[in-house]
Amino acid sequence: MIVRRKKGMDWMGKRSHGRCGRWKNRICTGGLILISLVFPHGNAFPQGVPEIPTEVKIARIKEFRKGRNEFLKNHPRSPLRKEDREEFRGLEVYPINLKYVFVGKIDRYHFSIRNPEYYATFPTNKGINKRYIRYGRFTFELDGTTYTLQLYKSILSDYLYVPFKDKTNGRETYELGRYIDTEILPGYYTIIDFNLAYNPNCMFDENAICPIPPEENSLPIKVLAGEKKYNGSSKGSQ
Helix, strand or coil, X not given: CCCCCCCCCCCCCCEECCCCCCEECCCCCCCCCCHHHCCCECCECCCCCCCCCHHXXXXXXXXXXXXXXXXXXXXXXXXXXXXXXXXXXXXXXXXXXXXXXXXXXXXXXXXXXXXXXXXXXXXECCCCEEEEEEEEEEEXXXXXXEEEEEEEECCCCCCEEEEEECCCECCCECCCCEEEEECCEHHHEEEEEHHHCECCHHHCCCCCCCECCCHHHECCCCCCCCECCCCCCCCCCC
């Protein structure tokens, strides 16, 4: 079975217009959408369907990081100051760790628009509020323990927004937390990959407005994946 893609789109949507700016998350690995992500059956994938190949997971993470560095260094909307861009050599990140990649079904919410729970209102670093739609929740197991993340969606975006905190915040990572953007796959599956966790723009630019992850997405563990805190150094990515 061949999954046809729209021209100019990769298996994770290629054109990312999320909170990290308009840059192309290009994956040059050919037709590697697996039918395991396209034909879900109930709450599990069909028996005998192969999982995403390791090389595809790694290529996706590397291309995401390459795109982030290119955006921060060269894009007109980069939150980095002009003088910082000249010295920028790449973000410091955790080594790729595939134990932090989770594929699963979204437990969707079906709130009426008149239900007060339909919207989630987040405070920001600037004291104003931002509003998102509560889309659903995602449950995953890490090191034998089950955790749940709430998934949100902007009214103007097709992507899911996953702001979260963990026990690295304020130490190895930004104190206000980090974000993940992910796609809604056929059958309401999604991929939560903490290797793609990125820093809010306000870490680079104090004038940027950034939603603060809610308490319901505070993980009581260290997530040793994704971007680390940016302190103006240029150590480069891994």
